Amino acid sequence: MKRGLFLVTLWLIGGAVPAVAQKFGYVDMEFIFSKLPEYKKAQDGIDQFADRWSKDILDKQAEIEKMQRAYQAEEILLTDDMKRERQRVINDKEREAREYNNKVFGYEGLLFQKKKELMKAPMELVQRALDKVATQRKLDFLFDKSSEGMMMLYTNPRHDYTDYVMEELGLDPDSQKAKAAPARPAAAQQQKQ
Template sequence: MKKIVFLFAFGLAALFAQAQSPAKIGFADVEYIFSQMPEAKQIETELQTLQTQLKKQYDGKVAEFQKKLQEYQAYGNTVPDAVRQNTERELQQLQQNIQKLEQDSQENLQRKQVQLMEPVYTKVGKAIEEVAKANAFTMILTNQVSGLDVVLYADDQSDISDLVLKKMGITPQAATTNPPKK
């Protein structure tokens, strides 16, 4: 019975001792990490190519609409009402098609960006987790969310961004984003 009480007391003491140890918190600049990755340029190139293709389609539809509109304006009252009304319907349909094409293009571009970025974010997340565990961090924050600073002050020793890059086999270059303010 004394052994059980002793083990219970020892376990409880160990639990309290562990609970009182300070948390080791770090941060990672995900934008900086991403900017250093070779995949970033490939993704940017793919997205720009897609955007160029979509813009070409859009410009073609706009040119078709403008041509039809100029033809409509050129004949004015010289055509029968039925032809004029038919042309007006065609113009309205073209205008709706242009708006739909613009919306679809934006959605396609966003979908492609998510598709291309997902494996990169997974890779970065895994590397952050491995670095955090290897360096006994209890929590890792990102320094920005939606372009807004989240970490307002951080000691450079808390920044694991370069460690994450090294973990992924990337030699860190000069930072291209703003580090947290000190």
């Protein structure tokens, strides 16, 4: 029902507006980022922070496990007050570890903030290249074929502007593209140029 209403609305709008040719194109952002040195550097930085923070959390967990083993070994020798105190200390350490984990890896945590900070420069660099290619090629829409939200059932290679964006970034598109993609017919290569 909703789809039918959507199609009728689209038909009415399309009938009221004169037809204007729109030019579409797509790029493979995953491939572009895999070749961009600034992106690789930022990703390495993110990985280093994530590894360090993961190690901190593992150290906290190891300390808690050590405290629990010590408590279990001494439990029969402790008074009820001493047992409660040890359990309270262990529970406090567990809570601290959970809070630290959430602070680092939680929603908009330290890792998220660090990723946002380190990825800003490569993202801006690619965005400028995308804007320039779209303007030069007079594109109305440019899609990312590597994103999960965009599903393409068919793509005409002549609308693939990945190479142009790579060239704009000063990267060699042919170094990996030839290995990753099946060979294009000569006619398709000439059409693209």
